[in-house]
Amino acid sequence: MSVTIQDVEHIAELARLxxxxxxxxxxxxQLNSILAYMEQLNKLDTSAIEPLSHVIELSNVFRExxxxxxxxxxxxxxxAPAKTEQFFKVPKVIGDR
Amino acid sequence: MxxxxxxxxxxxxGTTTCERLTGExxxxxxxxxxxxxxxxVFSEKAVAQARLVDRKLADGTAGKLAGMVxxxxxxxxxxxxxxxCGSKILEQFISPYNATVxxxxxxxDAIIVGKNNMDEFAMGSSTENSAxxxxxxxxxxxxxxxxxxxxxxxxVRAGMATVSLGSDTGGSIRQPASFTGVVGLKPTYGxxxxxxxxxxxxxxxxxxxLALTTRDCAQVLNVIAGHDERDSTSAKIPxxxxxxxxxxxxxxxxxxxxxxxFGEGLDPDVRTAVEKSIDTLKKNGATVEEVSLPHTExxxxxxxxxxxxxxxxxxxxxxxxxxxxxxxxxxxxxxxxTASRSEGFGSEVKRRIMLGTYVLSAGYYDAYYxxxxxxRRLIQQDFLKAFDSVDCLITPTAPTTAFKAGxxxxxxxxxxxxxxxxxxxxxxxxxxxxxxxxxxxxxxxxGVQILGRQxxxxxxxKVADFLESAS
Numbered sequence: 277m278s279v280t281i282q283d284v285e286h287i288a289e290l291a292r293l294x295x296x297x298x299x300x301x302x303x304x305x306q307l308n309s310i311l312a313y314m315e316q317l318n319k320l321d322t323s324a325i326e327p328l329s330h331v332i333e334l335s336n337v338f339r340e341x342x343x344x345x346x347x348x349x350x351x352x353x354x355x356a357p358a359k360t361e362q363f364f365k366v367p368k369v370i371g372d373r
Numbered sequence: 374m375x376x377x378x379x380x381x382x383x384x385x386x387g388t389t390t391c392e393r394l395t396g397e398x399x400x401x402x403x404x405x406x407x408x409x410x411x412x413x414v415f416s417e418k419a420v421a422q423a424r425l426v427d428r429k430l431a432d433g434t435a436g437k438l439a440g441m442v443x444x445x446x447x448x449x450x451x452x453x454x455x456x457x458c459g460s461k462i463l464e465q466f467i468s469p470y471n472a473t474v475x476x477x478x479x480x481x482d483a484i485i486v487g488k489n490n491m492d493e494f495a496m497g498s499s500t501e502n503s504a505x506x507x508x509x510x511x512x513x514x515x516x517x518x519x520x521x522x523x524x525x526x527x528x529v530r531a532g533m534a535t536v537s538l539g540s541d542t543g544g545s546i547r548q549p550a551s552f553t554g555v556v557g558l559k560p561t562y563g564x565x566x567x568x569x570x571x572x573x574x575x576x577x578x579x580x581x582x583l584a585l586t587t588r589d590c591a592q593v594l595n596v597i598a599g600h601d602e603r604d605s606t607s608a609k610i611p612x613x614x615x616x617x618x619x620x621x622x623x624x625x626x627x628x629x630x631x632x633x634x635f636g637e638g639l640d641p642d643v644r645t646a647v648e649k650s651i652d653t654l655k656k657n658g659a660t661v662e663e664v665s666l667p668h669t670e671x672x673x674x675x676x677x678x679x680x681x682x683x684x685x686x687x688x689x690x691x692x693x694x695x696x697x698x699x700x701x702x703x704x705x706x707x708x709x710x711t712a713s714r715s716e717g718f719g720s721e722v723k724r725r726i727m728l729g730t731y732v733l734s735a736g737y738y739d740a741y742y743x744x745x746x747x748x749r750r751l752i753q754q755d756f757l758k759a760f761d762s763v764d765c766l767i768t769p770t771a772p773t774t775a776f777k778a779g780x781x782x783x784x785x786x787x788x789x790x791x792x793x794x795x796x797x798x799x800x801x802x803x804x805x806x807x808x809x810x811x812x813x814x815x816x817x818x819x820g821v822q823i824l825g826r827q828x829x830x831x832x833x834x835k836v837a838d839f840l841e842s843a844s
Contacts, residue, residue, distance in 0.1 A: 284727070291685060291730040292692070292710045293723055303727060310728060310786055314674040317744050320751070327746030328753060330576055330606075331802025332563045332827065337605040351469045355696035364695050369706045 279307045374532040377589045380440045384430060391423035391430070391440050395484055398442045402487065402533045408509045410527040412447045413455055414487035426482045436481035438596060441589075443478055444534035446525050447488040448495055449580065450569040451475050458571050459493040459503040459521075462691050462698045462717030472569020473604065474538060474580050474597045481596050486534055489524030493719045494688065495545055495573045497521050498791045501782055502721045509778075510553065512817060516775040519549030519791075522583065526553040529583050536584045536593055540570055542577045543676055544771075544795025547807035550583050551770035551820025554809045556837060557583045558590040561827050562802035563608035565594075566601030574683035575606075577676075577799040587808060587838040591615035594830060610828050618831035619838040624658030626836070629763030633669035634794055640773045642813035647769045650810045650821045653843045654767070654836070664763060666755040669797065671748050673789055676796035678732050678745035685729025691717065724785060753801040760826045765833055768794050770807040770820035794822060804830045808837040810844045 284304050288295055295303060349362055358365040375383075375394075383389045399416055419442070429435040445451060448458050450468035452475075457463045471479070479485065492502040500508040500523025508523040510516040511531045518527045522539030526549035529537050539546040541559035550557025559581045570580055582593040598612045630651060635644060655661050693699035693713030700712030718726070732741035759766060771791055781788040798805040804827070807820035821840060825833040 279731070283731075287727055287730050287734065290734060291726050292689075292707075292714050293718075293726065294711050294715045295723075303724065306724060306785055307728060307731065310677065310789075311731075313786055314678055314741065317671055317674055317678075317748055320668075320671065320748060322744060322747035322751070325747040325750055327743055328750035329746055331753065331800075332561075332606075332608060334606065339602060347469060352695075354469060355466050357693060357696070357699035366694050367703055367705050367709050 279304055279311060374585060375535065376586045377441050377535050377584070377592060378586070380535065384440050391426045391484060392420060394440060395419050395423040395442055395486065398486055398533060401531065405531050405533060408511060408514070408527050408531060409490055409506050410508055410524040410531065410533060411444070411487045412457055412459070412490050412505055412524070415454065415485060419484050419486045422484045426484060429482060438478060438481040438483040438592065441483045442486050442535045443483045444487050444489050444525065444528045444537045445475065445485060446491050446522050446537065446539045448491060448540050448571045449474065449538055450571070451485060451488065454488065456488070456571065457505070458495070459491040459505060460718065460722070461504040462713070464504070464698065466696055470569065473566040473601045475569065477597050489522070489528055489537055491524055492521035493722050494571070494684070495521040495540055495542055496684070496721050496725055498544070498548060498788055499776070499778070499781065500524060500549070501778060502719060504719055507778060510775050512554075513775070515777055517552070517778050519552035519771070519775065521545040523549045525583050526550055526555055526557070529553075529555045529585060536582055536589055538580060539583055540573070541579050541581055541799065542573050543680060543799050544792045546581045546583060547795050547805055547820070547822060548771050548792065550807040552775040552818065554818030555583050555585060556587050556590050556806065556808050556841070557581065558594065558806045558830070558834070559798060559804060560594060560598065560830055561608075561804045562799070563606050564804070564828065564830065565597050566604040566607045568601055568603040572687040574680040575687060576683060577680055579799070587806070587834055587841050588616060588619055590806070591619060591834050608828070613831060615831055615834055618835040620835065621839055621842060623654055623836065623839050626654070626659040626765070627763040628654055628659045628661045629664035629759050629766045630661060631666045631669065631759065631766055631768060632663050633666055634768040638772050638790070638793070639769060640813070643769045643771070643773065643819050646811035646819040647767065647821050650840050651767055653840065657839070662763060664759045664766070666759060666797070668748065668751045668755050672752060672797045672800060673793055675745045675748045675752065676792070676800055677728070677789055678741050679749060681725045681729035682733050682742050683729070685726045685733065688722070688726055693717070721785070749800050752797060756797075756801045756803055764825070765836055766824040768822045768824065770794060770822040774813045774815070774817035774819060798824055803827050804833055806833045806837045808840050810840055
């Protein structure tokens with residue numbers, strides 16, 4: 277498998293990142309070299325192995341369903357780049373198209 | 374430079390006070406500001422806390438860590454203070470709460486002195502990836518202190534804090550401890566609550582400590598370990614007194630030497646030091662046997678698939694909407710996300726987000742991510758099998774001593790390979806510690822790594838403490 281500039285553009289869009297043409301070229305080469313290194317996992321037959329998603333295999337952890345105080349609205353808004361009294365403020369959701 | 378044991382002795386003898394000690398630490402931080410180990414210093418708050426602890430000591434009501442001056446890696450939240458994660462994207466972010474570990478330290482009267490510089494979002498092995506400039510090695514400023522907890526390691530080595538809390542996702546406590554010549558402990562995954570630790574790779578991240586001695590790491594672990602209802606992955610497993618394991622006795626201890634950790638790429642001076650540490654244990658009554666961890670060659674590939682996948686998901690939250698950096702130019706919401714992230718993140722973070730997004734994307738998920746999870750199980754099984762016949766494993770912490778700044782920044786894969794001996798512990802969820810043991814021909818510190826069974830920090834602390842006194 278080899279990554280192309282078009283792949284990098286597609287992944288960047290998924291990740292909400294943008295790059296200059298020069299960065300795209302560099303990133304394509306770097307991703308290809310890293311992914312080529314990762315290909316070595318294909319030497320292993322893992323067809324009978326269960327994936328490991330958590331190292332201390334916990335089952336569901338529950339707590340009592342009781343109300344507790346959370347972060348106050350005022351505190352939650354303290355770090356907002358833009359806000360109204362009670363809400364985070366963002367640019368238009370629908371573009372100018 | 375004082376260990377916590379020395380501080381306790383001096384406080385008991387009345388030859389110093391917490392206020393005087395804190396003043397000394399603040400003076401050292403100021404004098405060493407060129408090392409760039411701190412991103413914020415809490416001068417006034419630390420002195421106020423020190424005065425309070427002095428009063429408690431006089432009353433006989435002081436906690437277990439009274440007199441310990443602690444710095445915190447800037448990825449762990451301290452209420453009403455900045456937590457930047459070494460990133461421009463969080464430059465202005467003020468934490469609205471304390472991490473559980475910070476609450477627990479303060480409850481035992483530790484004095485929090487400031488926040489340490491780090492690789493952006495803990496992604497790096499040299500602390501060159503900080504948006505606030507690189508951290509310099511105390512012993513040679515042209516070299517790196519390792520990473521990502523490079524600021525923490527330098528703070529302890531230079532006497533700017535008694536102890537520093539760091540985070541270890543693939544070696545970020547142990548490798549800088551090795552480069553700077555301090556002790557660095559990564560506890561078992563789930564031993565310490567991650568509440569208030571900014572997430573990088575949630576199934577790997579562990580909070581641990583860096584200190585001048587193993588005993589100091591054990592004292593800190595006594596306080597920060599244990600279940601926390603605010604972190605559902607923190608284990609409900611009893612916490613022993615870890616200092617009671619430090620008995621300087623290794624008779625009958627079964628030590629395993631994983632042969633795969635002594636192959637190509639290992640610096641000869643590092644090899645010699647690690648072999649000497651093994652001899653020391655043998656001479657003092659431990660039994661030593663060679664073991665095999667056959668999937669070792671796959672650890673770096675597996676780690677960078679899984680950790681970048683988790684990172685790409687965790688870092689999706691930085692979109693400029695609710696907190697963090699927001700780009701000015703955006704006209705619509707999607708444009709704001711893209712511009713804020715592109716301007717706010719540094720290049721290594723973007724590279725890892727790209728890699729993580731790629732391995733999780735449609736068509737590649739099974740080939741990379743799921744494959745990685747399967748190999749992770751094989752790697753964990755290697756350790757389980759080894760621990761059937763031995764109590765701990767001895768390895769180098771890093772393949773080399775501290776390297777020159779700039780040497781690896783343009784070659785991500787080479788940089789990733791400096792984590793070759795440390796990522797396995799995070800993949801398997803086991804504890805690991807790096808303890809200084811000798812120096813190379815240039816006088817740079819060498820670290821020996823001890824790996825143990827899940828939740829058996831006691832054994833690796835015992836061995837580290839023994840090697841520390843023998844080195």
